Amino acid sequence: MKILVTGGAGFIASHVADAYIELGHEVVIVDNLSSGSKANLNSKAKFIEVDITDKAKIQEIIRQEQPEAINHHAAHIQVGYSVKNPQFDAENNIMGLLHIMEAAKEIPVKKVIMAATGGAMYGNKATPFTEEMKAEPLSPYGISKRAGELYLNYYHELYQIPYISLRYSNVYGPRQNAHGESGVIAIFSEMIAEGKVPAINGDGTHTRDYVYIEDVVRANILALNSSFVGELNIGTQTEISTNEVWRKVVAEMGVSIEEKHVVERPGEQVTSSLDYSKARKILGWEPSVNFDEGVRRVVAWYQNK
Numbered sequence: 001m002k003i004l005v006t007g008g009a010g011f012i013a014s015h016v017a018d019a020y021i022e023l024g025h026e027v028v029i030v031d032n033l034s035s036g037s038k039a040n041l042n043s044k045a046k047f048i049e050v051d052i053t054d055k056a057k058i059q060e061i062i063r064q065e066q067p068e069a070i071n072h073h074a075a076h077i078q079v080g081y082s083v084k085n086p087q088f089d090a091e092n093n094i095m096g097l098l099h100i101m102e103a104a105k106e107i108p109v110k111k112v113i114m115a116a117t118g119g120a121m122y123g124n125k126a127t128p129f130t131e132e133m134k135a136e137p138l139s140p141y142g143i144s145k146r147a148g149e150l151y152l153n154y155y156h157e158l159y160q161i162p163y164i165s166l167r168y169s170n171v172y173g174p175r176q177n178a179h180g181e182s183g184v185i186a187i188f189s190e191m192i193a194e195g196k197v198p199a200i201n202g203d204g205t206h207t208r209d210y211v212y213i214e215d216v217v218r219a220n221i222l223a224l225n226s227s228f229v230g231e232l233n234i235g236t237q238t239e240i241s242t243n244e245v246w247r248k249v250v251a252e253m254g255v256s257i258e259e260k261h262v263v264e265r266p267g268e269q270v271t272s273s274l275d276y277s278k279a280r281k282i283l284g285w286e287p288s289v290n291f292d293e294g295v296r297r298v299v300a301w302y303q304n305k
């Protein structure tokens with residue numbers, strides 16, 4: 001199958017592109033390299049440097065390439081920046097998707113998989129979050145992802161384009177950008193590997209649900225072959241505090257450093273964890289790499305980088 005992977009120079013989609021190529025699919029990657037890197041590109045993929053906000057260019061590419069499926073990961077992903085500049089977030093995450101879908105409906109593509117968010121989708125509710133809970137995103141980033149899902153539902157209803165929105169929890173693994181505002185495992189690992197002492201925001205008791213990249217890739221493979229249409233949580237239903245992340249990374253690095261805390265970022269969600277029973281029922285998906293093993297692999301990757 002010919003698959004257009006957007007954001008394929010980035011962390012998650014570069015692994016997805018690798019897996020699709022490994023399975024024998026033909027992959028075309030589009031990326032503007034704003035946070036992605038050419039080093040992540042699979043040499044067997046065709047790479048086109050383009051910004052998905054450039055309507056004419058991205059639509060021309062889709063018309064020329066005629067992909068059978070689109071795996072959409074290109075997005076602006078910084079929640080804090082989305083609060084400061086909601087328009088920028090909407091231009092990339094909502095308008096970018098619309099440019100793609102308006103060309104996709106002409107072909108028409110047979111399947112769209114979109115990376116959404118589970119962590120920023122449900123607002124401040126009791127954990128674990130299920131897909132049946134009302135989506136009440138509290139940030140422009142979360143709103144842009146929910147809007148994307150609603151648009152995909154529209155293209156499905158009107159143009160019969162099947163879609164699956166994968167609502168990831170906090171994804172971690174090799175190649176994650178350690179210079180953004182999220183990705184605490186990458187940030188801690190890279191800083192400690194460079195001999196620096198990372199700081200924990202606040203008292204470190206906030207929890208997140210960390211899902212390993214290999215499991216996220218498997219969800220993207222299963223989604224490609226599934227006839228399901230709709231939203232699926234992809235997480236572990238396990239809550240891990242930032243303090244636990246810090247201690248685990250420090251232990252795996254084999255260093256002895258004192259915990260350092262700085263003032264909490266305002267508006268931070270306190271807890272987050274995703275119920276993945278729907279993904280298990282529909283895709284046969286469940287996480288296979290536990291947190292200890294995942295951190296071990298990430299730390300080894302940063303130490304050998």
Ligand SMILES: NC(=O)c1ccc[n+]([C@@H]2O[C@H](COP(=O)([O-])OP(=O)(O)OC[C@H]3O[C@@H](n4cnc5c(N)ncnc54)[C@H](O)[C@@H]3O)[C@@H](O)[C@H]2O)c1
Nearest residue numbers: 007009010011012032033034035036051052074075115171
């Ligand atoms: N990392 C996580 O924990 C997580 C959690 C939930 C959802 N997601 C979603 O998964 C996707 C990938 O995230 P990631 O962690 O791999 O981030 P990333 O920054 O590594 O990847 C995003 C890629 O998209 C590209 N890109 C951004 N804006 C673009 C534009 N306008 N045109 C073309 N390319 C553009 C970037 O250059 C980058 O290569 C995003 O949609 C993100 O919202 C990530």
